Amino acid sequence: MEEINRRNFIQKGGKLTLAAGVMTLPAGIADAPGPLGKLFVHHVFFWLKEPASEQQVIRFENALKELVTIQSIHQFHLGKPADTRREVIDSSYQYSLLTLFADKATHDNYQVHPVHDAFRKVADELCSKVVVFDSVTLE
């Protein structure tokens, strides 16, 4: 667990949990408001094969939390669908992973990190569908 602990998570009853005392942004709102600046946005949506399986949910959530220990990720948000329903909203996925990188090269390094390879194996096994949107800043 050392690789994981070094960043943000601790193991609690088989589930990885954000370590107490880790600095997070209070309500996500400590940063300067406005444009996020020039960066590479990598947003991934996951559909589990068996979302009702508690064992698969725990395995997948742990895999996500291991994934975000990769140091080249600048900031990240692990999400679940919000309680919003309109025709244009896709809320059919189970998990979202938003990651912000300094640039494409940093993102490309992340894609070949051994922790990412391990994650991909779990995702291939547990997910029926994965959709990725990569965006660069509009000039």
Add this chain to the structure above:
Amino acid sequence: MEEINRRNFIQKGGKLTLAAGVMTLPAGIADAPGPLGKLFVHHVFFWLKEPASEQQVIRFENALKELVTIQSIHQFHLGKPADTRREVIDSSYQYSLLTLFADKATHDNYQVHPVHDAFRKVADELCSKVVVFDSVTLE
């Protein structure tokens, strides 16, 4: 243009441009690294009916830049597809708008803001498809 200028953009040859001297995060990387914290992520992808029409591109980009002047948005990223191509990547859209809100209530207020109503009319006119993913923080 006063409503727009008050935040981040100035008009330059018919196109809204980030004002010089506006503080942005250098390379998007001034904030503390790690989890973005507890927030509401609203990520929207847009497909233009006529992406080759320069006039429609300028109108839509200006509409996006007006939209993000809404003060209840904490942070945002206006994006275009990155130069990444893999089977799981959807790069068929023309624009992405990532917005971070303090919570769902703040997002809900944004949805009924008059500037958002005006944006929706432009999007209805110029877009063939809009897809929204709303996510809350995984506990």
